Amino acid sequence: MSELNLILLGPPGSGKGTQGEALQEDLRLPYYATGDILRAAVKDGTQIGKQAKEYMDRGELVPDEVTIGVIGERVENPDASDGFILDGFPRTVPQAEALEDEMNKLGRKMTAAILIEVPQDEIIRRLGGRRTCEQEGHVFHVEFDPPNQEGVCDVDGSPLIVRDDDKPEVIEKRLEQYRTKTAPLVDYYEDRGILQKVNGDEAPDDVADHIRGLLATLRREEEMEM
Ligand code: AMP
Numbered sequence: 001m002s003e004l005n006l007i008l009l010g011p012p013g014s015g016k017g018t019q020g021e022a023l024q025e026d027l028r029l030p031y032y033a034t035g036d037i038l039r040a041a042v043k044d045g046t047q048i049g050k051q052a053k054e055y056m057d058r059g060e061l062v063p064d065e066v067t068i069g070v071i072g073e074r075v076e077n078p079d080a081s082d083g084f085i086l087d088g089f090p091r092t093v094p095q096a097e098a099l100e101d102e103m104n105k106l107g108r109k110m111t112a113a114i115l116i117e118v119p120q121d122e123i124i125r126r127l128g129g130r131r132t133c134e135q136e137g138h139v140f141h142v143e144f145d146p147p148n149q150e151g152v153c154d155v156d157g158s159p160l161i162v163r164d165d166d167k168p169e170v171i172e173k174r175l176e177q178y179r180t181k182t183a184p185l186v187d188y189y190e191d192r193g194i195l196q197k198v199n200g201d202e203a204p205d206d207v208a209d210h211i212r213g214l215l216a217t218l219r220r221e222e223e224m225e226m
Pocket of ligand 1: 012034035036038055056057059060061062063064067087088089090091092095165174
């Protein structure tokens with residue numbers, strides 16, 4: 001396939017991060033997760049981090065102008081010329097429009113928006129039990145992926161914490177933001193003919209296999225058109 005420009009779409013806790021990392025390994029493409037980029041900026045105390053922190057702590061979306069700038073400069077980077085994987089961007093229609101403008105400017109097109117579908121009760125279970133390593137952000141789950149020693153990261157030994165935005169009242173806010181601001185992107189990408197749905201209510205390896213399968217189909221379709 002000439003280039004592979006992918007968006008991972010889905011509610012918080014749908015497994016976009018897990019699938020994004022698997023795809024990054026398979027495809028050897030840069031992976032840009034706005035949540036990770038913004039959390040790093042907050043930790044480093046940069047200008048962007050300062051602008052983003054209060055929104056993130058409340059479970060609200062960071063203003064479009066902040067995230068659009070963050071992603072725009074990465075998409076333009078030569079590292080991303082064979083393709084890229086976006087996780088958590090776009091999250092609003094104006095962000096999607098800005099991405100489309102940016103791609104048009106570069107003479108490129110998005111390949112697919114992969115929607116990972118998971119029922120709401122499963123999402124609440126996943127987010128409520130998530131524990132994140134304070135140092136590097138390694139992720140565990142009290143029920144599905146417990147660390148060897150409770151409260152301690154297996155990878156670097158640092159304490160595991162509940163991310164501020166994984167607290168119950170904030171989870172509810174994030175889901176509400178998804179329903180009102182991000183869910184309209186399903187129609188947006190459907191209208192552009194690039195929406196691909198996968199069932200995310202399965203084991204991570206099975207979800208990854210589905211995604212590989214759909215990318216293989218897209219590749220075959222492209223070859224037939226050539
Ligand atoms: P995530 O790790 O993807 O769940 O993102 C964590 C938080 O970062 C979100 O709740 C938002 O506050 C912020 N964030 C991440 N991506 C975006 C985006 N594309 N637009 C606005 N806010 C975002």
